Amino acid sequence: AQSVTQLDSHVSVSEGTPVLLRCNYSSSYSPSLFWYVQHPNKGLQLLLKYTSAATLVKGINGFEAEFKKSETSFHLTKPSAHMSDAAEYFCVVRPFSGGYNKLIFGAGTRLAVHP
């Protein structure tokens, strides 16, 4: 069975400090992995995706994530947080086999950025 676990429900950082949002996945095969962001009262927006190419993936707004197969992790990072980064972040897995048309979402991590 495929699943995704976001290890922190809430993360709080100061503006200008690094951001780390943790995600572990479970998949029988090589999955595709994504990070989505959801700002208040706005739709979900794709930040970045991994689909078996480079293991370090760069996304929008300075975010990046590294796929580590040995650790079954896909943590999201950003060197320096900005106030506008405050939002809900979802780690998402698309199983390689079965359920092609379904994305499996983690429970989300709410990021707060303080001045």
Added chain:
Amino acid sequence: GAGVSQSPSNKVTEKGKDVELRCDPISGHTALYWYRQRLGQGLEFLIYFQGNSAPDKSGLPSDRFSAERTGESVSTLTIQRTQQEDSAVYLCASSLAGSSEGLGYTFGSGTRLTVV
């Protein structure tokens, strides 16, 4: 349209009533998905439409839930005899094709359903 449009944006209904939620996908997007997001939780897959193929209904939680799509246009999600546990944000997404790469997904802003 420019994006995926969902209506209403908010719906409060009494327990036992039926509700209908609407999704207008991006023009030309052949694939359409419904997800449910309960408070503090991730998105749960409900149903998937792809062109004229039979929809994947495997995520619908009970027979009170149904969805229709006319061709490659509007979709409606109907919940009959609503229960308090149905309270959630219902999100619709569309994409250019059946590929679930995630890159081509565009989500709507959702309908917040509250059952009282």
